[in-house]
Amino acid sequence: MTVEISVDLANIHLSVPIIAASGTYGYGDEYQPLLGHQAWGAIITKAVSLKPLIGNPPPRIWETPCGLLNSIGLQNIGIERFIKEKCPIYKSLNIPVIVNFFGFSIEEYGEMAKLLDSIEVIKAVEVNISCPNKKETGMIFGHDPKLTFQVTAAVKENTNLPVIVKLTPNVTDIKNIAIAAKDGGADILSLVNTVSGMAIDIESGLPRLGGITGGLSGPAIKPIALKMVWDVAEVVDIPIIGIGGIKEGPDAIEFFMAGASAVQIGTAIFSDPTSPLKIKDYIVEFLKRKKMKSINEIIGITHQKLKEKMERINR
Amino acid sequence: MFEARGKIIKNQRLSDRIFILTIDCEVVAKNANPGQFVMLSPPKITNLTLRRPFSLYNVIDDKQLSILLKVAGKGTQLLSTLTPEIELSLHGPLGNGFPLPNPSKKLLIVAGGVGAAPFYFFAHKLKNNHIKPIFLLGGKTKNEIPFYEDFKKIFDSIFITTEDGTIGKKGMITDYLNDFIEDDILIYASGPIPMLKKIALIAEKNDLDWFLSLESYMACGVGACLSCVVPAKNEQQKYLRCCKDGPIFSGKQIAWERYDC
The missing domain is CATH 3.40.50.80 (Nucleotide-binding domain of ferredoxin-NADP reductase (FNR) module)
Known part of the structure; x- marks a missing residue:
């Protein structure tokens, strides 16, 4: 019996519902000599901005129990060099390449979307809204429903590519942000970005990270991320990509059941670059064991199961 | 570079905190050059998230590699307890040499x-x-x-x-x-x-x-994650990746005055 694990999100066909998360996989070319890209349904590039950014001073990472704090500071080569140096590499890949990008003003997001729209090898954009609006109040776009709406709309106006909006977990109520992104025209939501965190060197009394605070990823944040996917799946009907601490097959299954149509793997590839392959194999075996024909049969199933259970109890 | 499995051949304790770990891993050993490094995964990674970078101390008969290990934290502590026959994952050889x-x-x-x-x-x-x-x-x-x-x-x-x-x-x-x-x-x-x-x-x-x-805290070891950067003298490129641009640098490439330690 064969099982179908491919999914279609907006216009993106993923032969495997597993995507390399932005930031952990560079521009895609760095990991290629190690494993090729066979493990992935798609890859998402490191975040790109209009101008190059040098990033934060080191140390940029600090390992925590079951987690990783990072403060890379969005270092990137800028859109011009990205188009010139990296996009040609993507022509030879037979998997979709999704570009993660950000801006420091709503206009910059629009401008970036326009520039990326014209590049044939790019199959979708993922909008990073976890950075500050430097032009105005300095507030992080993704912390505010109105700014989230405006950014998404600006991107949507400037591209025909499928638009994924990547949500930050560092908010009071992620449902409001998710709805705002959807209303702004998002085709897909991906969640969550890293959770704000910090570590202190008790000998020196100084922060462990050169950037002072950072973003936590890895298994430590999985329950937080899962709950947010669960919440967002209750309020929007567009596809969700689950991200946050997925390390092994069962982790991915949980995200599908909570309502994700695909997952991203990031930090897990550091401890095991073959983890996406293992997760893929686990998903196939799991579906076979459950006598299911398609991954679609488990997407959001927990919402249904819980509803049925509540009905039984209340009968 | 290769993703590989290696089997511990020998774990020699030289002093309190210093060990030489010899690992059977032909594919990495025979392709390695002096100055390059490997990323070792402590087996049964419990609550650890990252592999650990180690310079190659030696390559024996193009088949085995050894690393010099100083216990400095949880990862090195775990690695120092490995006994022969235990297998671990690693990738390498990495960096320029x-x-x-x-x-x-x-x-x-x-x-x-x-x-x-x-x-x-x-x-x-x-x-x-x-x-x-x-x-x-x-x-x-x-x-x-x-x-x-x-x-x-x-x-x-x-x-x-x-x-x-x-x-x-x-x-x-x-x-x-x-x-x-x-x-x-x-x-x-x-x-x-x-x-x-x-x-x-x-x-x-x-x-x-x-x-x-140079050494640095590293996550990927292949130049993707930009975690391990060191300050560069070249103003255009304020940071260099220890793992990919190094770990061997010319002294003139590094902005020593900006190097915090």
């Missing part, structure tokens, strides 16, 4: 503590090329450089210091460095940042070329 020095130049190698690791593998390559360096090794105390015996066997000319005088001359290796400086001498160095900073000053004053091996 040492350039082969011009045989016409005099070569001075300066190593501090376990920073000496890549020079043992490098020594074999130098020998094959008939290059005879002067090797300077410094440590806090004898127990911190118990591998000096290995180095004595492979370098004809070796000078040792310890801060407490338990072996060799008393003091830091950099206290004696000026005695070895000659016009046009080439320096290769690896060790703590304060040591490298002192060498940088001496190299600059005497207008000498030098190369060094």
Whole structure:
């Protein structure tokens, strides 16, 4: 019996519902000599901005129990060099390449979307809204429903590519942000970005990270991320990509059941670059064991199961 | 670079905190060059998130590799307990490796503590090329450089210091460095940042070329995640990736004044 694990999100066909998360996989070319890209349904590039950014001073990472704090500071080569140096590499890949990008003003997001729209090898954009609006109040776009709406709309106006909006977990109520992104025209939501965190060197009394605070990823944040996917799946009907601490097959299954149509793997590839392959194999075996024909049969199933259970109890 | 499995052949405890771990891993061993490194995964990664980078201490018969390990935290503690037959995952060889020095130049190698690791593998390559360096090794105390015996066997000319005088001359290796400086001498160095900073000053004053091996906290080891960066002199590219642009750098590439330690 064969099982179908491919999914279609907006216009993106993923032969495997597993995507390399932005930031952990560079521009895609760095990991290629190690494993090729066979493990992935798609890859998402490191975040790109209009101008190059040098990033934060080191140390940029600090390992925590079951987690990783990072403060890379969005270092990137800028859109011009990205188009010139990296996009040609993507022509030879037979998997979709999704570009993660950000801006420091709503206009910059629009401008970036326009520039990326014209590049044939790019199959979708993922909008990073976890950075500050430097032009105005300095507030992080993704912390505010109105700014989230405006950014998404600006991107949507400037591209025909499928638009994924990547949500930050560092908010009071992620449902409001998710709805705002959807209303702004998002085709897909991906969640969550890293959770704000910090570590202190008790000998020196100084922060462990050169950037002072950072973003936590890895298994430590999985329950937080899962709950947010669960919440967002209750309020929007567009596809969700689950991200946050997925390390092994069962982790991915949980995200599908909570309502994700695909997952991203990031930090897990550091401890095991073959983890996406293992997760893929686990998903196939799991579906076979459950006598299911398609991954679609488990997407959001927990919402249904819980509803049925509540009905039984209340009968 | 390869993603591989390796089997522990030997775990030698040299002193309290220093170990040599020998791993059977042909695909990495036979492709490795001195100065390169591997990322080792502590087996049954419990609550650890990252692999650990280690310079290659030696490659034996193109089949086995060894690393010099100093217990410094949870990861190295776990790795130090490995016994023969245990398998672990790793990827490598990674990074650029040492350039082969011009045989016409005099070569001075300066190593501090376990920073000496890549020079043992490098020594074999130098020998094959008939290059005879002067090797300077410094440590806090004898127990911190118990591998000096290995180095004595492979370098004809070796000078040792310890801060407490338990072996060799008393003091830091950099206290004696000026005695070895000659016009046009080439320096290769690896060790703590304060040591490298002192060498940088001496190299600059005497207008000498030098190369060094750096370490940094790393996540991917392949140049993707931009975690392990070090400050670069080149203003265009404010940071260099230790894993991919290094770990071997020319002393002139690094902005030592911005290097925090």
